[in-house]
Amino acid sequence: MQNIGLIAGNGRFPFLAAQGIRNAGNKVICVALKEEADKELEEFCDKFFVLSIGKFQKILDSFKNEGVHDVIMAGQVKHITIYSAISMDFRAIKVMGKLLNKKTDTMLKTFADEFEKDGMRLVPSNLYLKEFMAKKGLIAGKTLSETEQQDIDFGFKMAKSIAGLDIGQTVVVKDRSVLAVESVEGTDECIKRAYVLGGKGAMVCKVAKPNQDFRFDIPVIGTRTIETLKANKARAMAIEADSTLILDIEEVIKKAKDAGVTIIAI
Secondary structure (H helix, E strand, C coil): CCEEEEEECECCHHHHHHHHHHHCCCEEEEEEECCCCCHHHHHHCCEEEEECCCCHHHHHHHHHCCCCCEEEEECECCHHHHHCCCCCCHHHHHHHCCCCCCCHHHHHHHHHHHHHHCCCEECCCCCCCHHHECCCEEEECCCCCHHHHHHHHHHHHHHHHHHHCCCCCEEEEECCEEEEECCCCCHHHHHHHHHHHHCCCCEEEECCCCCCCCCCCCCEECHHHHHHHHHCCCCEEEECCCCCEECCHHHHHHHHHHHCCEEEEC
16 A cells, blocks of 8 residues: 555546545545645545645645655646746745746646655556546547548647647647637637637547656546537547546546537547
8 A cells, every 4th residue: 555646636537536546555645736626525535735836845745744655646727827926935936947938848847857856756647547548439429420530630630730839739620620729728718719710510639749748737538528519519529549538438428429429539
């Protein structure tokens, strides 16, 4: 039995990560980010600390004091939180001062180096959730028509190109035209913007970055994603097989079927 650290953002991902850690016979030592995490997560954890994202030294100390060596990051941390005027301790200020830019990967890799300095390591976010990774093929909904598949193929190629530039990982297309590209606003807002610009019937493509670092920023979809697709009248969503985590997969399949939305892994 080990004490596994969990840094929790928002959404369902931290709950499933905590359950996965416990199912493997380990204890969950959770730091719930004050700006993001759901406090109901506490009942799934053995130790629970609520700390601001800017209190980096306290986060490190909380784990070290509990004998944690491996740490998992799970759940969304909105970019607006990172860019907002949060109160940072000296350790956080020092780390931010090392940054060459504020790209997600740059920031997280820099913070990962700080964990290693304190005798801890960040491990892949899906380490205890391998069974939730998307398998190639049709996941939910009706088979796509030839024209719809052409849109998906086009959008998937565009999304991989954008992801390679570390701009975003989602592209929404219609009639082989790009309606919206994800940036710091996140997938849901990208889908909403595409509907405003192109109306119903769009295809959403969400991919992993080339050489995706699964310690953080792993592509994730869940029931909230399906609700957004339905509300914005999207026709289908393509995700990358073996690189995308599907939360609450049975509910995702049911909701997608009810909404008339196809989900496919490529």
